[in-house]
Amino acid sequence: MxxxxxxxxxxxxxxxxxxxxxxxxxxxxxxxxxxxxxxxxxxxxxxxxxxxxxxxxxxxxxxxxxxxxxxxxxxxxxxxxxxxxxxxxxxxxxxLPDPDILALIQDKGLQKDFYRNNHIPTSPFRLVQSEQDILKSIDNGDFSFPFVQKLRKGGYDGKGVAVINSASDLNKLLPGPSVIEEKVEIDKEIAAIVARNNKGEIKCYPIVEMLFDPQANLVDKLICPSSITVEQSEKAKNIASEIIELLNMEGLLAVEFFIDSKGEVIVNEVAPRTHNSGHHTIESIVTSQFEQHLRAILNLPLGSTKLKLPSVMINILGEEGHHGNVLYEGLTESMAIDGVKIHLYGKKITQPYRKMGHITVLSPSLECALKKAEKVKQLIKVKSWTKN
Known part of the structure; x- marks a missing residue:
């Protein structure tokens, strides 16, 4: 360009x-x-x-x-x-990325078919049209509990997903065409961000480990580098690179994985854009995911993905019971901690679990970064206030 x-x-x-x-x-x-x-x-x-x-x-x-x-x-x-x-x-x-790629990724059913057709490891699944199809399949013994239902279109950040552990959870079933997956026994959740330009140059970022808030179903902490084995890390990077190459994609691709109880690396889903699992790259990696996306879509040389310092990223979420004009607590105290980088998104209204910002904590030691991140997590609260 x-x-x-x-x-x-x-x-x-x-x-x-x-x-x-x-x-x-x-x-x-x-x-x-x-x-x-x-x-x-x-x-x-x-x-x-x-x-x-x-x-x-x-x-x-x-x-x-x-x-x-x-x-x-x-x-x-x-x-x-x-x-x-x-x-x-x-x-x-x-x-960029191309609309054909976006159309495939918009539909979780097409996305899962893509993995199966290209021998990409993913959890066993079947496609259904309605809640009634799910109930019939259970009655026929085609699949059993526990399983996960994902709406084929429109879901994000845990929305459009129902975890069905037993018959007592069937009231949670969602209406609409869906993917039904066997529930994976998850040991860890990780993510890889990979970039590709028109020249075919590919670069993958260090693998990150994600810890989730069980209530919000959003990332609670993101840890870089992850605690997985070298073999698991290389496998995840290779799979992410293979997917972006198979898609012939220009841009940035975030690939979320499960590591199951047997240590296998399994693709969960992908996003053809910058991603919450890459926010730490702004400070902790030589080239941020945002600069890398620009480089990729403009067909410029891709930047270095070398880690500068270990980091922990936490999302700043709206507090429960608060909806309205934004009041931040604990910013001054958090900024006094060495290595704390605060990003506020500028949203005017807060509501429970809304993403209002993120914080990246840098330290020469990951253990130290984790301790500081936990302290910051206790300090910062997003509440609401009423104008006079």
Missing amino acids: ERLVTSNLKMGIIAGGQLGKMLIQEASKWNIITYVLDKDEDCPAGKIASHFVKGSNLDFNDVYQFGKQVDILTFEIENVNIEALNKLKSEGVRI
């Missing part, structure tokens, strides 16, 4: 959440002109983009008209109107 050096490159980002905001912060270093499409005028990315366009990522006309304004189009969310992207692509707009 030689136009990068002309300072006239227009990049569009569909959706204006925190991922879009952090992508724009990197793009501004290269003087890229940024456009953001979002329904919310107060979205995190909207205030720092060169141009904000109000509209829906699901509306054909909104996405199509937005795409006509830019030279290159990317996204920070999978749930985008594919028909509009395909029309833009047919008219010569560069869309």
